[in-house]
Amino acid sequence: MKVALFDFDGTLYPYETFNVLIDHLKHHPRYKTNYGRFVRKFAPIYFAYKMKIVKKSKMQNKAMEYYLLSFKNNTRSEIESFFKEVASDMIDDLRAPLVGKMRQLKQDNYYIMLISGAFIPLLEAVFEGFDIDCIVGSEIKYKGDKLDYRSRFERVYADRKIDIIRQHFADKQIDWKNSEAYSDSHTDLKMLELVGRPVAVKPDDRLKAIAARNQWQIHTD
Template sequence: MKVALFDFDGTLYPHETFETLRAHLKDHPKFKKNYKHFVRHFAPTYFGYKMKLVPKIKMQHRALESYVLSFKGYSKKDIDGFFADVAKSMSTELRTTLLEKIKELKDENYYVVLISGAFIPLLESLFKGVGFDYIVGSKIHYKGETLDYKSRFERVFADRKIDIIKEHFKNKEVDWKNSQAYSDSITDIKMLELVGQPVAVTPDNDLLSVAQDKNWKILTDL
């Protein structure tokens, strides 16, 4: 089995996903009242980050956690509907070159995986019909049909991606040497090193340096 791993934020989607989510919550006709709850919960961590008292990773985790908590009291149907609205607007900005590449890889019988820190309902709505064999993202927990705001939130990020990938494929024979991975960020370096054909997509400076040093494929004109 050959595998193709795709990052989302900055790779398939060229913008910062969280900023897009923040703007949609602020302006959404039905859910914009949630925005003040998000800000109230997130503000202390954000200001701590600006004062260099809180690490960036912790700040990013708190941002997503605060976002979920702003939907306290809402049903799964409501939350899925909100993410479907966001996905509809984001869909026009996906990188078509990579979407075409996914179709090509599917035709070549690759097992194609989307692995991201973005929320699962957003990813599932955004890529419905695209053909991913497996989608990994940050889970939103429910108690019955209502948001379970007491469950611990876990952001899928960096090394956690590797743990999930290895767990998913532990009983499968994977041809890693002829597998591919696509990402824009140095935080995904271990995911890129896992395969024999890594691809740096409009990479940040750190990843660009590594990709050039290792003679990896680099995509910039997308």
């Protein structure tokens, strides 16, 4: 079996998802009060990051965690409806050539995995109707009908992606040499190295240098 691994932020979607989420929360007529709760909680971590006391990865993890916590008083249906609203504004900005490539690979019997740090309900809403075999993202946990704010939040990022990929395909025979992977960031380097056909999509400087050195395909808009 051949697989095709796709990142989302900066790859299938050309912008930073979290910035879009923040903008929606800030201006939403119903949930803009959530934005205030998010800012009050997140501000100390952000300032610590700007002062180089906190690493970027920790700051990003906390940003997503505190974003979810701003919905502490909302129901599951309200949260999922909000993400669907955001998704509806993102769909038209997907990179059409990559979406076409994904569909072609599916027709060619590749197993398609979308693996991203974005929230799962957002990813599922963006790709509703797409024939994707597996969507992996950062999980939102609930207790009954409300957010389980006491559970540990885990962002799917960097090496965690590799762990998930290996676990998912552990009992399957994978033709890694003829498999493909798509990402824009050097943080996905291990994922790209896992396959025989890595593609750097509008890569950051570090990944661009690695891709050029290894003669990987580089996709530019």
